[in-house]
Amino acid sequence: MKFDVAIVGAGPAGLKAAIEIARAGGNVVMIDDHPHVGGKLNGQLHEEPNNGDWWIGVSIAEQLKQEALSLGITILTGTQVWSVEEGWKLFISNVDGRPLDNNMIESKALLLATGAIEKPLPLPGWTLPGVLTIGGAQVLTNQYQVKPGNRVIVVGVDILSLSIARAMKMAGADVVGIYIAPKNEFTSGISNPKELLSSFSSMTKFAPNLFMRLGGNVLKSAIGCSLAALFYPKNGMKVWDIPIHFRQSILAINGEQEVESVTLTKIDPTGNAIGESFLEKVDAVCISGGLSPQNELAAVAGCEFVRLNGLSGVVPLHDQYMQTTVEGLFVAGNITGIEGAKVASAQGVLAGSSINKYLSIGNVNEGNLERNAKQVEIVRETADITFHSEIGSARNKLQKLWEHRI
Amino acid sequence: MRIQKHPVMKIIEKEDVEFIFNDTKIIGKKGDSLASALWANGMKTLRQTEKENNSRGIYCGIGNCYDCRVYLQGSGMVRACITPIKSGMEFYSEDRGDMSS
Numbered sequence: 001m002k003f004d005v006a007i008v009g010a011g012p013a014g015l016k017a018a019i020e021i022a023r024a025g026g027n028v029v030m031i032d033d034h035p036h037v038g039g040k041l042n043g044q045l046h047e048e049p050n051n052g053d054w055w056i057g058v059s060i061a062e063q064l065k066q067e068a069l070s071l072g073i074t075i076l077t078g079t080q081v082w083s084v085e086e087g088w089k090l091f092i093s094n095v096d097g098r099p100l101d102n103n104m105i106e107s108k109a110l111l112l113a114t115g116a117i118e119k120p121l122p123l124p125g126w127t128l129p130g131v132l133t134i135g136g137a138q139v140l141t142n143q144y145q146v147k148p149g150n151r152v153i154v155v156g157v158d159i160l161s162l163s164i165a166r167a168m169k170m171a172g173a174d175v176v177g178i179y180i181a182p183k184n185e186f187t188s189g190i191s192n193p194k195e196l197l198s199s200f201s202s203m204t205k206f207a208p209n210l211f212m213r214l215g216g217n218v219l220k221s222a223i224g225c226s227l228a229a230l231f232y233p234k235n236g237m238k239v240w241d242i243p244i245h246f247r248q249s250i251l252a253i254n255g256e257q258e259v260e261s262v263t264l265t266k267i268d269p270t271g272n273a274i275g276e277s278f279l280e281k282v283d284a285v286c287i288s289g290g291l292s293p294q295n296e297l298a299a300v301a302g303c304e305f306v307r308l309n310g311l312s313g314v315v316p317l318h319d320q321y322m323q324t325t326v327e328g329l330f331v332a333g334n335i336t337g338i339e340g341a342k343v344a345s346a347q348g349v350l351a352g353s354s355i356n357k358y359l360s361i362g363n364v365n366e367g368n369l370e371r372n373a374k375q376v377e378i379v380r381e382t383a384d385i386t387f388h389s390e391i392g393s394a395r396n397k398l399q400k401l402w403e404h405r406i
Numbered sequence: 407m408r409i410q411k412h413p414v415m416k417i418i419e420k421e422d423v424e425f426i427f428n429d430t431k432i433i434g435k436k437g438d439s440l441a442s443a444l445w446a447n448g449m450k451t452l453r454q455t456e457k458e459n460n461s462r463g464i465y466c467g468i469g470n471c472y473d474c475r476v477y478l479q480g481s482g483m484v485r486a487c488i489t490p491i492k493s494g495m496e497f498y499s500e501d502r503g504d505m506s507s
C-alpha cells in the first residue's frame with residue numbers, strides 16, 4: 001500500500017493533519033492501535049472554565065472522523081505500527097495478532113502523532129485489580145460508560161485527576177477524596193504539598209472554586225506557598241463537592257485478590273507522614289502519575305531528542321513547522337510535549353500544511369505555515385488546560401535548541 | 407458498574423453481546439472492550455501472574471502496559487483494554503496452546 005503521507009495516531013493531531021493534507025489533494029493513511037479513531041478525545045468530558053460549555057470529546061472525534069472519511073482518507077484501526085524505516089516503510093500488524101494481507105505501508109512522508117502515555121506511580125499494592133491510572137479511569141468512565149468503583153479514591157492532585165474525579169462522581173461513584181501522591185523514590189515535587197501548590201499557581205483558572213482562583217495570586221509568591229501548605233485545611237478543600245487533601249497521602253493499597261481498602265496518612269507541608277495511619281474502605285484506586293510523550297517510533301526512526309520539564313519529558317527535537325531532525329519525519333500533538341487536545345489540533349493543522357509544502361501538495365507557501373504556527377501559539381495562550389506552568393518558556397527553549405543545532 | 411444515568415453524557419442502551427471468559431458465559435454490550443465488559447459485570451481480575459499467582463487486571467487502560475494480557479481463541483495474546491468484544495468470542499487468562507486457530 002503506497003501513500004503520500006502516513007500518519008501514526010488518529011487522535012486530534014493526526015485527524016487534523018490528515019484532513020489538512022487530503023483537502024490539498026494528498027493521499028493519506030491514518031493508523032491507530034485502538035478500535036476507534038479519536039485518541040483521547042473519546043474520553044474527554046469537562047466543563048470549559050472560560051464559558052461553562054461542556055467539551056464532549058467523543059462528538060468532536062465523530063465529526064473529524066466523518067470529515068476524514070468524506071475526503072477519502074484511508075483509516076486503519078486496531079493496527080499497530082511496530083517499526084518504521086526511513087524513506088518511508090511502516091511495518092504493521094493487527095492488534096489481535098491475526099494475519100494481515102499486507103504487512104507494510106509505504107509513504108513519502110511520515111507524521112508521528114502518537115500522543116502520550118501515563119507514567120507509572122508504584123506504591124505497595126498497586127498491582128491489585130481495581131487500581132488504574134487516571135487515564136484508564138477516564139477511558140472506562142467516559143468512553144465505555146462503566147464506573148471504576150462504587151467507592152473510589154484518587155491519588156495525585158493535578159488537572160487530570162481533578163477533572164476525572166469529577167467525571168467519576170457524575171457517573172455515580174462516591175469519590176472519597178483526592179490525595180497527594182505518596183513520598184517515595186518515584187515521586188518528587190508531586191508528593192510535596194508546598195512544591196505542588198507552587199506549580200498550581202498558574203493553573204487555578206481551571207478550578208471553579210473561588211478560593212483556588214483567588215488563591216492563584218497568593219500562591220505566586222514562595223512565601224505564599226509555605227503559608228498555604230501550612231494552613232491548608234486539614235480536612236481538605238472541596239472542589240465540585242470532592243475533598244482535595246493537600247495534607248493527606250496514601251501509604252498502601254490493600255486487598256486479598258482485588259482492592260479492598262487503602263492506608264492513608266496525614267502529612268506535613270513537605271510530604272512526610274505524621275501521626276497514625278488509618279484505613280479507608282474503597283473498591284477502586286485511580287493513580288495520576290503524570291503524562292509523558294509516547295515516542296518509541298521516533299526513536300526507531302533515528303530522531304534527536306530533548307528533555308524539557310515544561311514539555312513533560314523527552315520529545316523529538318523539531319522546528320517551528322513540526323519537522324524533526326530526520327528527513328520527511330514530522331510530529332504533532334502530545335508527542336511534542338503535553339498540552340491537550342486544542343493545541344494538538346492546531347499542531348495537526350500546522351504539521352499537515354508543513355508536509356504539504358514538503359511534498360508540494362497543493363499550494364502552500366511560507367506565509368501559510370507562519371499563519372498556522374501563529375495559530376498554535378494563540379491556542380496555547382488561550383488554553384483553558386495547562387499541564388505545566390513552564391510550557392511557554394519550554395517551547396522557546398526548544399526553538400533555540402533547534403536553531404543552535406543548525 | 408454500568409452507568410445508568412448521567413447529567414451530561416448521553417447514556418444509550420446498547421444491544422447485548424455474549425462471549426466466553428474462562429469457560430464462563432458473560433454478557434457485555436456492543437462497543438465494549440473485553441475489559442469494560444468484564445468490569446461492568448463486576449470482574450476486575452483478568453489473570454494470575456506466572457510465578458506467584460497474584461491477581462492482575464487493567465492498569466493503563468490504553469494498550470501500553472500489557473498488564474491486561476489475555477488469550478483470544480483464533481488470535482492469540484490480546485490486550486483486554488483495546489480488544490472489542492464480538493458475539494461468540496472465547497477469551498482465556500492463560501495460553502491454552504494453539505490459540506491462533
